[in-house]
Amino acid sequence: MNKIISLPFINRSFIKKIILFLFFMSLTSHAQIEKVEPPFWYAGMQNPELQILFYGKDIAQYQVTVSNGIKISNVKKTENSNYIFVTIDTKKGAVGDFVFTFKNNSKETFTQKYSLKKRRANSAQRKSFDSSDMMYLLMPDRFANGSRNNDSENNTKEKYNRDLPGGRHGGDIEGIIKNLDYIAALGATAIWSTPLCEDNDAAFSYHTYGQSDVYKIDPRYGTNDDYVRLASEMHKRDMKLIMDYVANHWGIEHWMIKDLPTKDWINQFETYTQTNHKRTVIHDINASEIDKKIAINGWFVPTMPDLNLKNPLTLKYLIQNAIWWIEYADLDGFRVDTYNYSDPKGIATWTKSITDEYPNFNIVGEVWMQSQAQMAYWQKDSKIAAIQNYNSYLPSVMDFTLYEAISKVFNEDEVEWDRGMIKIYDNFTNDFLYPNSNNMLLFVENHDTNRFNQTYENDVRKYKMAMTLLATVRGIPQLFYGSEIGMAGDKNKGDADIRQDFPGGWEGDQNNAFIKEGRTPGQSEYFDFTSKLFNWRKTKKVIHSGKMTHYIPDSNIYVYFRYSAEETIMVLINNSNETKSVKTDRFKENSKNFTSGKDVVSEFTFDITNEIIIEPKSVLILELK
Structure with a gap:
């Protein structure tokens, strides 16, 4: 038998207060801000306009004001009531905190503190990488595990599994910091790390190109503070930190993809449509409009939604995100992934906005094209692109035609009109096409190609020829981690094979190639040649310019x-x-x-x-x- 229990001792006025409290809590539950991006900003920027994204349940029902005499120039509400984009003028904003007040028709209010921070001295005039540098490309998950404490994280889906070739192996920022002296000993003066922001895919997230939060370092690599510390430790050694930036796409797990601010924040079709990868349509005067649309708007892969840089909100968001990282982490340059997959005008605006803020800042774009004319089109102030009234404003491009020649030429022993070293010669005969051929990134391999030492079956003589070429011609040489100790990898076996773990980066590795006494004789021959060559190059202005x-x-x-x-x-x-x-x-x-x-x-x-x-x-x- 059920009993009804009465509680006569409860005061009725107290119950009314509880009911009113719960009522107002139900209102304020709509007003909880979950995201503020950028999380803070900097005073004294050349462009004083700042677009702040506020995200929270039904936040669009509120009106916004701000303290400290700061002017709100625009408030943009979209079809998604969980977003407000507030643009303020920071020109008169002093270093310190100020407060946004949100108020709705029910007179409910709440506040959000925001900060303008002081910039580093001479931040706008920061130096960047150039032809005096040698860039070392590494994949953090595969380079060195400096801390076992972050191998797996509760808030990320994929867990540590070094036994899985394409899994998370535990390399991190601490591993890079601990081996900076090794990298410097090679003669490298800059590090390009593949992306470090969070990638919360359930599998194959180790490459981190499918980012799920672009204001947050992946916790399996470390923290935002660790990234800042990496830059600081590099600067102590006169080294430069290059961020791998992805403007074309995010990962399917990005928090914003799960609740889009606007339908056109990303490029969408009635059914899933993948890019045709034919970026030649951008400058092809005979190209069809449908081919152009699919090339620019199609997704890279199903797990990487294509960002719409024609949307002013999206474009402004990406510009500010890039500038925020430069200021926050004290960066020295960008390498931009899949540069010419984005809307051409949008990516040019993104690039120009950054170089307007930082006149000396170098940005190298991945422009994987098959001819010098096609690549030259994408370099800043290209006379070829000017024919079509286009300027990418991109200072540097990657020399893919030189890479293609190098990947074949050292196996071409017989003299023929189109085989052997003539291929290298012919590559440089077209330098007249480039506005600045000395500001190009040179490489024999990277994280997307077959390993050089695989192609040439670990013939160290051919490695020495290739490295000599990179070290002594025009441009900026780039070395892929492990090449300097003879690491090989077969692209035909999958990407994991060309992205193997660096020996010695993990506790218990029998071969530790990070230290002289740990290298095999074969590894030492590769390393010693590389180190001598690029350390010589560091001081040779005749090579640099x-x-x-x-x-x-x-x-x-x-x-x-x-x-x-x-x-x-x-x-x-x-x-x-x-x-x-x-x-x-x-x-x-x-x-x-x-x-x-x-x-x-x-x-x-x-x-x-x-x-x-x-x-x-x-x-x-x-x-x-």
Whole structure:
């Protein structure tokens, strides 16, 4: 039998207060702000307009005011009542806190504190990476595990599993910091890390290109403070930190994708549509409109929604996010993923907004095209693009045509009109197309390609030829982690094979290639050559900014000079399988009255007055005297 229990001792006025409290709580539950982005900003920016995103349940029902005499220039409410975009003028905003007040028709109010912080000294004029640098590309999950405490996290779906080739292996920011001296010993002066912001996909999240929160470092890598500390530790060593920025897409798990501010925040079709990857349609005067639409608006993959840079709210959000990271983490440059997959005008506006704020800031874009003309189209102030009244404002592009040549040329031993070193020569004959060929990123491999040492079956002679080329021609050389110890990997086996763990980065690794005594003889040969070459390059202004004269390859031998008023360097690359005698009278316009040259690697001095003997599949880098 159920009993009805009466509680006569409860005061009725108290019950009324409880009811009123619960009623007002039901109102204020609509007003809980879950996200404020950017989370704070900086005083004294060149562009004083700041668009702040406030996100919370039905927040659009509120009117917004702000304290401290700061002017609200625009309030944008969208079809999703959970968002308000408030634009303020920070020109008169002083360093410190101020308060936003939110009030609805029921006279309910709540407040949100916001901060303007002080910028670092000379922040706007910060230096960036350039042709004096050597960039080291690493994937943090596969480089080194500096802390076991963050291998798995409660709030991220994919957990640590080093036994799974495509799983999370536990590399982190602490692992990078602990091995900065190793990277510096290679002669590297800059680090490009693949993205570090949170990627909350349930599988294959280790590459972090499907980001789920672009204001937050993935907790399996560390914290935002750890990222700032990485930049600080690098700057102590005169090294530069390059962020891998993705403007084209986010991950399907991004918090905003799950509750879109506007339907057109991302590019959408009636049914899922993937990009056709034909970015040539952007400048192709014969291209169809449907092909252009699919190329620009199609998704990269089903788990990476395509951001709509034609939407002013989206574009402003991405511009501010990029600038926020530069200020907050004290960054030295960007590498931009899938640069020309985005709306051309939108990505140009994004780029120009950043370089307007930071005139010396370098940005290199991934423009994976098949000809120099197509790549030159995307570099800032391109005369080719100007024909179509377009300017990307992108300072630097990646030299994919040089990469393609390098990936084949060292196996082409026989002399033919279109094989062997002529491919390298021909690549540089088209430098006239680029507004600034010396501000291009050069590489023999990266995280998306077959490993160089896989392609050439760990023939260290061919590695030395390729590294010599990168180190001595125009542009900015980039090395992919592990190449310097002979790491290989087969793209045909999947991306995980080209992104293997660096030996010694994990406790218990039997081979620790981070330290001299831990390297095998084979690893040491790779490392010692790489270190000597790029440490030599660090101080050579003639390589950084000198002129270049090259000679048509003869017998598969490529000869070129880098020179300035102060110094001349002669480079010989013998790609044949025979020892060759190179007659030097042909090079008099550059060798002039020099009589000898000291080889940078062997330190042996060669007489250059008549001929130079060079061994098969080898290089000479001669400092002429």
